[in-house]
Amino acid sequence: MNNRINPFAPLETLTRRRFLAGSGAVLSAGAVALLAGRPALADQHRSQGGDAEADARILNTALGAELEAIAAYGVGAASGLLRKPALNLAVQFQGHHKAHADLLAATIGKLGGSPVEARSQYEFPTEQLKAEADVLRFAAALERGAVSAYLGAVPLFGERELAKAAASILGDEAMHWAVLRYVLGEDPVPAAFVS
Amino acid sequence: MNPWQAAALLVLAASASMAAGPAPGDPARGEALYGRCQACHALAYNRTGPMHCGLFGRRAGGVAGFTYSAAMVESQIIWDSASLDRFLADPTGVVPGTSMGYAGVDNAQERADLIAWLKQATATASECAR
Secondary structure: OOEOOOOOOOHHHHHHHHHHHHOOOOOOOOHHHHOOOOOOOHHHHHOOOOHHHHHHHHHHHHHHHHHHHHHHHHHOOOOOOOOOOHHHHHHHHHHHHHHHHHHHHHHHHHHHHHHOOOOOOOOHHHHHHOOHHHHHHHHHHHHHHHHHHHHHHHOOOHHHHHHHHHHHHHHHHHHHHHHHHHHOOOOOOOOOOOO | OOOOHHHEEEEHHHHHHHHHOOOOOOOOHHHHHHHOOOOOOOOOOOOOOOOOOOOOOOEOOOOOOOOOOOHOOOOOOOHHHHHHHHHHHHHHHHHHOOOOOOOOOOHHHHHHHHHHHHHHHHHOOHHHHH
């Protein structure tokens, strides 16, 4: 059975300091450039014959997944099943996803789109999460999926800077996946390529 | 057999192999491949993408409570092995405007494996029985 829950309620139990520390992720140079240096991204897109609407659609799908990941890590962090250092990792990774979501939402706006918002409720298979390893495996599955999702999105962007930013996020998600696998006692990098 | 005859036989064998297409899908390999989908999809509940329980025979855009792109709703696709194979190979090419911003699964064998697992899982998984 999957439970419908308010994923943001658990965040309220985290200290503000911890949450802020977790969300203080450093954006890549490319991402910063995307946010700060490309105020007329949509105009540039049009002038280059790109399809800003299609790019915004791809980014919005990614944003929806990032918002769900933020919620999932919130649930994991507040589950009582994670001990340090796994708990610290969950909060740190949640902060990275929040940084990704902020970047994606801002970029969608620059493209003239409307960023999706977090749902009031998400479904997670919480009945399957009985121990720390269960939470970490659940998180690892999300991160593994995110790597594939970004890998599948990168070639579709009309604007190369967006592909670059997506690849930057892909790299971060891959690191999350590897670290989670390591903490679980699995080979952190099981193959030379991701797919 | 001279070298030219041998080469011709090799070409014929390769052509026959290509025409035969992928081997029947392997659900076990498909389950592992499904990991790629798990940023957005789950069997039994809607996420960024719609749930997969009930997929076979369902009209595209047909999961109640899930908000689809207009393009998907209007695609008139009925999901079966053949339509899934076409869509998974090139989602944005088959349904321009789909929210599934994913380049696709190039490898025909991987698509066959994935579809085999989806078929098995959606028919037998306890999650889909509810």
